[in-house]
Each structure stands twice: as C-alpha cells, then as structure tokens.
Amino acid sequence: MRRLFLRIFLVFWVLVAAVAAMLIVTSPFFTRARPGVERWQRGAERVLRERLQAGVEALARGGDVSSAPGWRHRHTPVTLYLVRPGGAGGNGTAVPPEVLALAERVAATGEERAEREGALHLVGRPATTAQGERVVLVAAARRPPTLVDLLEPRVLLWRLVLLTAGVGVVCYWLARTLTAPLTALRTAVGKLAAGDLSARAAPSLTRRRDEIGELARDFDTMAARVETLLGAQRRLVRDVSHEVRSPLARLQVALELARSEGGGESAQHLDRIALEAARLEALVGQLLTLSRLEVAEGLAKRDTVDVVEVVEALVEDAAFEASQRAVQVRLLAETRPVLVEGEADRLASALENVLRNAVRYTAPASEVEVAVRQVDEQVEVAIRDRGPGVPEEYLERIFEPFVRVDSSASRQGGAGLGLAIAARAVALHRGTISARNRRDGGLEVLIRLPGKKPQ
Amino acid sequence: MAKQGKWRRGRGICCYSWVAVTTVLLVDDDAELVGLLGEYLGREGFRVIAAADGERGVAAALAEAPDVVVLDIMLPGMNGLDVLRRIRERSSVPVIMLTARGDDVDRIVGLELGADDYVPKPFNPRELVARMRAVLRRVRSEGGDRTALVVGDLEVLPAAREVRRGGERVELTGTEFSILEYLVRAAGTVVRKEAVFRDVLGRRAVSYDRSVDVHVSNLRRKLGPLPGGGERIKTVRGVGYQYVRQDS
Numbered sequence: 001m002r003r004l005f006l007r008i009f010l011v012f013w014v015l016v017a018a019v020a021a022m023l024i025v026t027s028p029f030f031t032r033a034r035p036g037v038e039r040w041q042r043g044a045e046r047v048l049r050e051r052l053q054a055g056v057e058a059l060a061r062g063g064d065v066s067s068a069p070g071w072r073h074r075h076t077p078v079t080l081y082l083v084r085p086g087g088a089g090g091n092g093t094a095v096p097p098e099v100l101a102l103a104e105r106v107a108a109t110g111e112e113r114a115e116r117e118g119a120l121h122l123v124g125r126p127a128t129t130a131q132g133e134r135v136v137l138v139a140a141a142r143r144p145p146t147l148v149d150l151l152e153p154r155v156l157l158w159r160l161v162l163l164t165a166g167v168g169v170v171c172y173w174l175a176r177t178l179t180a181p182l183t184a185l186r187t188a189v190g191k192l193a194a195g196d197l198s199a200r201a202a203p204s205l206t207r208r209r210d211e212i213g214e215l216a217r218d219f220d221t222m223a224a225r226v227e228t229l230l231g232a233q234r235r236l237v238r239d240v241s242h243e244v245r246s247p248l249a250r251l252q253v254a255l256e257l258a259r260s261e262g263g264g265e266s267a268q269h270l271d272r273i274a275l276e277a278a279r280l281e282a283l284v285g286q287l288l289t290l291s292r293l294e295v296a297e298g299l300a301k302r303d304t305v306d307v308v309e310v311v312e313a314l315v316e317d318a319a320f321e322a323s324q325r326a327v328q329v330r331l332l333a334e335t336r337p338v339l340v341e342g343e344a345d346r347l348a349s350a351l352e353n354v355l356r357n358a359v360r361y362t363a364p365a366s367e368v369e370v371a372v373r374q375v376d377e378q379v380e381v382a383i384r385d386r387g388p389g390v391p392e393e394y395l396e397r398i399f400e401p402f403v404r405v406d407s408s409a410s411r412q413g414g415a416g417l418g419l420a421i422a423a424r425a426v427a428l429h430r431g432t433i434s435a436r437n438r439r440d441g442g443l444e445v446l447i448r449l450p451g452k453k454p455q
Numbered sequence: 456m457a458k459q460g461k462w463r464r465g466r467g468i469c470c471y472s473w474v475a476v477t478t479v480l481l482v483d484d485d486a487e488l489v490g491l492l493g494e495y496l497g498r499e500g501f502r503v504i505a506a507a508d509g510e511r512g513v514a515a516a517l518a519e520a521p522d523v524v525v526l527d528i529m530l531p532g533m534n535g536l537d538v539l540r541r542i543r544e545r546s547s548v549p550v551i552m553l554t555a556r557g558d559d560v561d562r563i564v565g566l567e568l569g570a571d572d573y574v575p576k577p578f579n580p581r582e583l584v585a586r587m588r589a590v591l592r593r594v595r596s597e598g599g600d601r602t603a604l605v606v607g608d609l610e611v612l613p614a615a616r617e618v619r620r621g622g623e624r625v626e627l628t629g630t631e632f633s634i635l636e637y638l639v640r641a642a643g644t645v646v647r648k649e650a651v652f653r654d655v656l657g658r659r660a661v662s663y664d665r666s667v668d669v670h671v672s673n674l675r676r677k678l679g680p681l682p683g684g685g686e687r688i689k690t691v692r693g694v695g696y697q698y699v700r701q702d703s
Contacts, residue, residue: 245555
C-alpha cells in the first residue's frame with residue numbers, strides 16, 4: 001500500500017548518495033590526499049636508484065638484466081629497461097616512449113637523470129655491458145592512481161559528465177513515475193468534466209497497488225455514481241414527460257368530445273378548461289425543455305449557424321403574433337452571415353423565448369428591435385422592446401426559473417421559464433445573457449456568443 | 456380507398472368500426488387515450504384500429520394496410536423510431552409521429568427515417584385530424600394536374616405517384632413525393648420555404664421548424680446529384696429551395 005512512499009524514499013536516497021559522491025570528487029578538501037602520494041614519491045627515487053645499481057652491477061658481470069629479482073616499491077612493481085643507442089629495447093620487451101626519451105637525454109649528457117612523467121617515475125643512468133657496449137639503464141615505477149589523478153582536468157570532466165547524465169536519468173525516471181499516472185488520471189477526469197460520463201481511469205491505473213491506484217479506483221466509483229444519478233435524472237425527465245403528457249392528451253381529446261356534444265351554457269367553461277389545459281401543457285413543455293438543458297452535457301453537435309438566418313425566421317414567426325397588437329418586429333443586421341458554432345435549434349429556442357417575451361410586454365403599436373452584429377470575436381444579439389422594463393433589482397434574477405417581476409394579470413401563458421431556458425441554452429454555447437432598462441423606456445436583452453470566423 | 460369497417464378482436468388489436476372511409480392505425484400504449492381518440496376520430500368519419508406496442512404496430516401497419524398511421528415515438532418495448540424504420544422497410548404508408556414536446560432530436564430523426572409529419576403530444580385532436588387530412592390529400596393527390604413532368608433525367612408521374620430517375624424508379628414517401636412534385640413544377644425558380652409548408656404540409660411552420668429541410672435532405676440523398684455532378688436541389692439561404700433546371 002505504501003509502495004509509492006517507498007519508491008520516493010529509495011529514489012531520493014540514491015539521488016542524495018550520488019550528489020554526495022559528486023561532492024566528494026569535487027571537494028578541494030579531499031584533494032589533500034597528497035600525503036599518501038608524497039609518501040610513495042619520497043621512497044620511490046631511492047628504490048629506483050637501488051634497482052639501477054643492482055642492474056648496472058648485474059650488467060657488468062655479464063648477467064641478464066631482466067633476471068634481477070622482482071622489485072617492488074610499496075606494492076608497485078619496479079621495471080628495469082635496457083636501452084641501446086639507437087633506441088631499441090634491450091631485452092625484447094616493449095619500451096614506453098617516456099623511457100626512450102629519458103634514455104636519449106641520459107646518453108647525450110652521460111649523467112644520471114631522474115624524471116617524472118605524470119604518474120611515471122623514471123631514473124636513468126649510462127652503463128657498460130660486459131662486452132663493453134655502452135647502453136642506458138632506466139628504472140621505472142608507476143605511482144598508483146589516487147584521487148589527485150581523478151582531478152586531472154580531463155578525467156574530472158568525464159566523471160562530471162557521466163555523473164550528471166546518470167543523475168539526470170534517475171531524476172527523469174522519478175518525475176515520470178510520479179507524474180505519468182497522474183496525467184493519465186487527469187485525462188479521465190477531464191473527460192468526465194467535459195460531460196463524457198462513461199469516462200473511467202485506464203486499467204493500468206486501477207491495477208496499481210499504490211496511492212494512485214486507490215485514487216483511480218475512487219475516481220471510477222465516483223464517476224459510476226455520477227453516471228447513475230444523472231441517468232436516473234434523465235430517465236425521470238423522460239418518464240415525467242411521458243406520464244404528464246398522457247393525461248393532458250386525454251384531457252384534450254375528452255374536451256373536444258365534450259365540445260362536439262355541444263353544451264350551450266357549458267361552452268364558456270369548456271373554453272376555460274381548454275385555456276388552462278393549454279397553459280398546463282405549455283408549462284410542462286417548458287419544464288421539460290429546461291430540465292433537458294440542465295442535464296445537457298454540452299452541445300450535442302457543433303454546426304455552423306448563421307444567427308441572422310435564425311433570427312430572420314423567428315422574426316417572421318413573431319410577426320404574426322405581433323401584428324395582432326399592431327407591434328412591428330424589425331431585424332437590424334449590418335452584415336451577414338454572422339456565424340457562431342452550436343446547435344441551431346437550441347439557439348433558436350433561446351432567441352425565440354427572449355423575442356416572445358419582448359413581443360408580449362412591449363406597448364401596443366410599438367416596435368420590437370432585434371439587432372445582430374459582430375463585435376470583434378463576439379456576436380451580439382440585442383432584443384429591445386418598449387415595455388414597462390424591469391425594476392433594477394430584478395435585472396439579474398429574471399433569468400432564474402420561476403422568477404416573476406410582478407404578479408399582474410398581464411402575464412399570459414408564460415410561467416417565467418422562457419428566460420431561464422434562454423439563459424441555459426446561451427450558457428451551453430459559452431455565451432452570456434444580460435438585461436438592462438433602456439433610457440427612453442423598455443427593456444434590452446443582450447446575448448453575447450463567441451463568434452466563428454467564416455472559412 | 457374506401458373500406459368497409461368490420462368488428463375484429465385480436466391480440467392487442469381492438470377495433471372501432473364504422474362504415475369508415477379511411478382507416479387510421481393508432482400505435483400508442485395509452486389505452487384510454489386510444490379509446491377517446493377512437494371515439495373522436497369515429498365522429499370525424501375515420502375507422503380506427505389500434506396497436507398497444509411496437510411489434511403489433513408493425514404487424515398491423517403491414518397486414519391491415521391502413522391509410523395513415525399515427526405513431527407515438529415513446530413506446531414501451533420497441534422504440535417508436537424502430538417501429539417507423541421497420542414499417543418503412545416494407546411500406547410507404549403515410550406516418551404521423553406523436554413526439555414529446557421539445558424533443559427535437561426524435562422529431563428530426565423521425566422525419567429522416569421517412570415520417571411524413573409530426574404532432575407534438577399532447578395535441579389538440581383537431582390539429583391531429585387536420586394533419587391527417589393534409590397528409591392524405593397529398594397521398595391521394597386529389598385534384599391538380601396529373602400529367603407527367605419531365606426535368607432533365609427526372610420524371611415525376613403524379614397519377615401513379617412515381618418518380619423515375621434515368622428510367623429507374625426511386626422510392627419516396629408520400630410527403631417527399633409531394634415536396635418534389637411541388638419543387639419540380641417550379642423548376643428553375645426559387646420556392647419559398649413557407650410556401651412548401653403552406654401548400655404541401657398544409658400548415659404554418661412553427662418556430663424553427665426543420666421539417667421541410669429534413670424532407671429535402673432525404674430527397675437529395677435518394678435522388679443523388681445531377682448527371683453532370685451538380686446539386687439537384689439548391690438551398691437558397693434564408694429563402695427556400697430551387698430544383699435546378701439543367702437544360703435551361
């Protein structure tokens with residue numbers, strides 16, 4: 001269950017150890033490992049000379065140089081080289097170039113020389129073989145590597161490059177291990193948030209036995225719950241729709257039957273029943289529309305919609321209703337098309353609800369304006385009437401369901417859901433809706449939608 | 456088309472019989488509504504048969520050969536749209552859908568599947584009868600010019616209610632045929648959408664009504680492009696449609 005903890009712990013441990021190692025290598029303090037080096041060097045020259053001396057004596061006796069017993073200085077082998085004039089090695093072994101170089105210098109001066117080439121210590125001396133041949137003997141010993149050598153600029157650079165790369169790989173792996181499952185989980189969460197209720201964490205996540213696995217399983221449980229609940233709500237809406245419209249449908253048919261049987265006196269009451277049935281029906285219809293919009297998981301489709309075309313059709317429809325009160329409905333559009341992305345039907349129902357409201361409340365024989373224009377990236381639809389307007393404190397609340405400004409009998413049909421439907425549909429299109437009173441009387445409802453560039 | 460009504464009782468199919476002229480098949484699970492509607496439609500001179508679920512609805516639509524089918528889209532068991540699909544596989548009987556108010560998706564899918572018209576439920580029965588009569592009038596093409604119309608590769612035969620493209624018969628529903636006939640009669644000119652609603656569907660367009668658009672897109676799909684590859688029925692944005700006359 002605590003694997004992730006363990007993993008973080010171990011990885012950090014390794015990481016810190018690596019950093020420490022790097023510090024040790026680079027720290028100036030440890031470059032004082034010189035005492036060890038000096039100790040080796042102090043005795044080295046003496047041993048080399050002794051070796052040379054033994055070699056010269058052996059040579060004079062006519063013995064074999066290489067037959068001298070194995071010499072060591074502090075566990076380092078000491079090698080004796082015999083160099084003949086002209087550079088060739090005396091006994092067939094390969095001679096390092098440093099040795100040859102020293103031998104040349106010794107031959108030139110005829111004196112003993114001690115030199116150091118990095119870790120290689122050399123002492124050379126001219127000698128004469130039993131046959132009288134003049135040669136040069138060189139004793140060489142290589143100082144064992146120490147930290148000082150590790151700090152030789154070239155070596156140090158390579159070490160640092162390797163260490164940095166190694167630590168980088170470990171860190172990258174650590175970061176990936178921690179963030180990759182979270183990124184995968186985030187993808188699923190994002191999908192759920194965007195409305196895909198069937199979104200679940202990937203099986204590779206839920207199979208994990210660490211905290212992320214627990215989180216993924218909890219997420220799945222939550223998503224399943226949300227899906228069930230929303231499904232139930234949607235079923236409820238559908239069932240209510242079915243259950244309520246059935247009695248209403250029967251009522252309407254029964255009403256027509258009663259009418260056709262003709263009842264002089266009752267005719268007036270039958271009309272009243274018909275009116276109330278129609279209101280009830282409108283209310284149920286609006287309620288269903290609103291609940292559908294509220295459970296909507298974003299737009300069902302993304303068509304390119306010309307707002308002017310939609311408004312044109314709506315204005316034509318409204319004109320009939322308006323003409324009964326001598327109201328003019330005018331469309332103001334400077335350019336066309338004015339394009340947005342979304343669902344034409346829902347946009348139309350949003351605009352229709354606002355427009356109907358305007359036509360209903362505007363003063364008789366006045367004018368209702370619908371202005372469509374494109375402002376930068378935004379599309380603005382303003383619907384203006386010449387009605388009584390709305391008290392300031394209600395301007396924002398009129399877009400909430402069932403909020404009514406007055407309870408006067410002037411309200412016909414509408415249950416106060418039209419603007420709520422409009423607001424919800426506009427919100428689905430990522431737009432905004434607002435209302436303000438016009439200075440010279442009446443109400444203006446302003447709908448702003450993100451515009452779509454024509455291709 | 457006149458049929459003698461007769462009493463019949465069978466599984467799920469009950470019968471309201473009159474000396475009927477037109478037979479209506481009601482597919483609706485609401486038995487009480489069907490009872491009331493039967494009475495109402497009876498007084499209006501229709502013979503009514505009813506089916507309470509989708510299976511029986513399909514069977515009755517195919518076996519009883521009604522003149523018009525009124526189909527509730529929200530049915531228990533087999534979905535109304537599936538019923539429509541099954542009926543359309545075998546028959547071009549006019550179908551009027553009863554749709555949930557505000558459920559545009561069902562309505563549009565229904566029209567795409569070949570329904571002739573729709574009435575949102577709950578409905579005023581007078582409205583339903585008006586729609587039924589409009590649909591029947593179209594199907595029977597009562598009155599009007601019955602001579603064949605020929606435009607390009609298309610032949611429209613109003614008498615037989617048949618359409619041939621390049622001599623081959625194209626299967627259309629009654630409403631699709633009527634809209635095509637209306638457009639072809641005015642071929643080369645733009646026909647306003649409202650005129651199609653008024654003269655063909657016999658009603659006013661309700662707000663943002665896409666019925667005609669769906670029927671026209673069905674027509675486009677079934678008829679295909681012009682022989683030259685151009686579009687057969689042009690949409691004139693914000694106005695209406697034009698059947699393209701190629702030979703002009």
